[in-house]
Amino acid sequence: MAINELNLGITEGTKNNLSIYVHIPFCNSKCAYCSFVSFIGSAEDKKRYFDDLIAEIKMQAKNYSPYYSVSSIYIGGGTPSCLDYYYIRDLLSCIYKNFAVKNSAEITIEINPNSLEKNKIREYVLSGVNRFSIGLQSIAPKILETMGRTHKAEDFETAVKTIREFGIKNISADIIIGYPGQKLQQVKETISYLLKLEIPHISAYMLQVEKDTALKKLVDNGSLGLPEEDLVISMYEEVVNMLTAAGYERYELSNFAKPTYKSYHNQIYWNRKDYLGFGLASHSYINGTRFANTENINEYADIIENKKELPIAHSKTLDEKEKKEEIVMLSLRTAEGLDLEAYKQEFNENFLAKKKDILSDFIKNGFLILTKDNKLVCTDKGFMVLNKIILDLVS
Numbered sequence: 001m002a003i004n005e006l007n008l009g010i011t012e013g014t015k016n017n018l019s020i021y022v023h024i025p026f027c028n029s030k031c032a033y034c035s036f037v038s039f040i041g042s043a044e045d046k047k048r049y050f051d052d053l054i055a056e057i058k059m060q061a062k063n064y065s066p067y068y069s070v071s072s073i074y075i076g077g078g079t080p081s082c083l084d085y086y087y088i089r090d091l092l093s094c095i096y097k098n099f100a101v102k103n104s105a106e107i108t109i110e111i112n113p114n115s116l117e118k119n120k121i122r123e124y125v126l127s128g129v130n131r132f133s134i135g136l137q138s139i140a141p142k143i144l145e146t147m148g149r150t151h152k153a154e155d156f157e158t159a160v161k162t163i164r165e166f167g168i169k170n171i172s173a174d175i176i177i178g179y180p181g182q183k184l185q186q187v188k189e190t191i192s193y194l195l196k197l198e199i200p201h202i203s204a205y206m207l208q209v210e211k212d213t214a215l216k217k218l219v220d221n222g223s224l225g226l227p228e229e230d231l232v233i234s235m236y237e238e239v240v241n242m243l244t245a246a247g248y249e250r251y252e253l254s255n256f257a258k259p260t261y262k263s264y265h266n267q268i269y270w271n272r273k274d275y276l277g278f279g280l281a282s283h284s285y286i287n288g289t290r291f292a293n294t295e296n297i298n299e300y301a302d303i304i305e306n307k308k309e310l311p312i313a314h315s316k317t318l319d320e321k322e323k324k325e326e327i328v329m330l331s332l333r334t335a336e337g338l339d340l341e342a343y344k345q346e347f348n349e350n351f352l353a354k355k356k357d358i359l360s361d362f363i364k365n366g367f368l369i370l371t372k373d374n375k376l377v378c379t380d381k382g383f384m385v386l387n388k389i390i391l392d393l394v395s
Helices: 043-064 085-098 118-126 141-147 153-165 184-196 214-220 229-245 264-270 297-307 320-331 340-347 356-364 386-394
Strands: 016-024 068-077 100-111 131-137 171-177 201-206 249-252 255-257 275-278 283-286 289-293 312-317 368-370 375-378
Touching (some): 016 085, 016 264, 043 275, 068 264, 085 100, 100 264, 131 153, 153 171, 171 229, 264 320, 275 289, 320 340, 356 368, 356 386
Parallel strands (some): 016 068, 016 275, 068 100, 100 131
Antiparallel strands (some): 201 255, 275 283, 289 312, 368 375
């Protein structure tokens, strides 16, 4: 698909903020719960993919670099750190050469605890990385084994220590709650472990069993049983209580941060700001239009190498109804909530008046609050039934 088919409506002469996401689909092994486009590739697969990725970045730079300055870069996957360091070095070098990257840009790389060594971290930092997101998931050995994770808690601690030796303080850890066999005490021990290590940003995701995963098959055939909903709620509440008591802010449903350590890049998604995705299955959002690359690696290579085109599989310019649904869904996930004045300015509609009856019920029953600065914000109770609240408000 040609870029001029997308009708993005970018204005000449402006320099807006742009965030960049780069998808690295390679892993050393596939976790049971993972539904992302990722696989174990050969050395030839990796080299070819990165050659194509560099070509895609250069093509897109011609479309966007005149109009944007890059304020954040997020390298995700897959497991970017499973690759030789020079892939990431060359990737970031290409972005810097083809885009205006701000000196203050937040540059994050996802890593697994056991896929790092000191030389890799040094090269990442020298290449511009200033934030590390580490997939811990749990410190319980049995849970890690069931997940298909190949690291131990000790690997995480070693990775954190090494990263800090290079002066990087901005470290995030991902954990999963509600996994088959997981106990409340194990979740508490994992949070206590992260607090002891003074990790300033923690993402705690409630398990979603996705189709076409090994976990889905194990659950469906009865090999693994999911925990009761009440137990998962208790796990989440314990995470919230422990982190809040330790001075973290829950700034989004699953994300907690010490002051000054909120992820800038993540907030771009929730606030519907412009971002550009590179690589297999990556998604973009520019000026109200969403578009996504193909998920087929052979098709991705063919389009770039032979057709000399962008590997965009589908795109959609959101209509007003879809924009309204998105702003409600994304805003209510955050601590800031839904800004009713901003909503009115964008859509020329009084959301409070239009949804008066249902909002009254949610507020009266303690699921939502209306703040003095005219924002609708979820309470702790509301966060536990957020999906229902959103569905009722956008129907």
